[in-house]
Amino acid sequence: MSFITILKQADIFYELTNTQLELVASICTDKTYQSGEMIFEENTPGSQLYVIANGEVEIVVNPALVGKDTQGGAFAIATLRRGQSFGEVSLVDEGLRSAGARCAAQDTRLIIIPRDKLMLLCDTYPQLGYRLMRNLAADLAMKIRHTDLQVREQLTWAPRQ
Numbered sequence: 001m002s003f004i005t006i007l008k009q010a011d012i013f014y015e016l017t018n019t020q021l022e023l024v025a026s027i028c029t030d031k032t033y034q035s036g037e038m039i040f041e042e043n044t045p046g047s048q049l050y051v052i053a054n055g056e057v058e059i060v061v062n063p064a065l066v067g068k069d070t071q072g073g074a075f076a077i078a079t080l081r082r083g084q085s086f087g088e089v090s091l092v093d094e095g096l097r098s099a100g101a102r103c104a105a106q107d108t109r110l111i112i113i114p115r116d117k118l119m120l121l122c123d124t125y126p127q128l129g130y131r132l133m134r135n136l137a138a139d140l141a142m143k144i145r146h147t148d149l150q151v152r153e154q155l156t157w158a159p160r161q
Contacts, residue, residue, distance in 0.1 A: 003028045006053045006111055009083035012135045020128045027117040031110055033103035039110070042074070042100040046090030047115045050101070052082050055108025059086060060100045077150070079104060088136055091115050 003025035007013045013021060030053065033039060040046060042062055050057075058076040077099065080086055089098050094115075122129030 001053060003030070003111060006051060006083070010051045010085050011083070012049075012051075012085050012088070012132065012139050014135050015131055016128065020125065020131070023121055023125065023128065024113065024118070027113060027121065029112045031112060033108045033110065035103055035106050035108075037103045039101040039103060040087070040097055042098070043096045046087055046097045047094075048087055049085060049091045049113040049115065049118065050087045051085045051111040051113070052080055053109040053111050054082050055106070055110075056081055056104040057084075057086060057108060057110070058102045058104045060102050062100070074100060074102075076102075076104075078146075085139065088140060091118070092136065092140075 004018070004021045007016075007021050007024055007028075013024065016024070033055075039050070039057065042060070057080045059078040059080065060074040060076050062074040064073070086101055087097075090096065118132075122132060
C-alpha cells in the first residue's frame with residue numbers, strides 16, 4: 001500500500017489534494033513494530049507524527065510519573081487503528097510527549113512524518129498548511145472531548161475515597 005493511499009485514510013489529511021498528498025508522502029518513511037514494542041515513551045521529546053498503515057497502537061500513560069503509586073505501571077487509555085494518527089501534540093507545541101505509544105498487534109506498520117519537514121511544507125505551501133492545521137485542530141478537539149467524557153465517567157462512577 002502506498003503512502004498516498006494510507007494518508008488518504010487519515011482524518012488529518014482530509015480534503016488535501018492529490019498534489020498536496022504527494023508532497024506529504026515525499027517526506028514520509030515507514031517502520032514496522034511488533035506487539036508490546038514501545039514506539040515512544042511518555043515525557044520524552046517528540047518530533048514526529050505517526051499514521052497507522054495497519055495494525056494497532058495503544059496510547060499509554062504511567063500514573064507513577066505524576067507521583068501516583070500504582071502496581072501495574074502504564075495502562076492504555078486508547079487503542080488506535082488503521083488511518084488514525086498520534087504524536088500530534090508534540091508536533092504542534094514541540095513539548096514532551098503527553099503519553100506513550102505501544103504497539104498492540106504483530107506487524108503494525110506506521111507511517112512516520114518528521115515535524116521539521118512537515119512544517120517546511122506548511123510554510124512553503126500555505127493552503128496545505130491551512131488544511132492540515134485545521135484538520136489537526138479538529139482531531140485534537142475530538143480527542144479532548146473523548147478524554148473529557150472519560151474523566152467525567154471516572155468522577156461519576158469511581159468509588160469515592
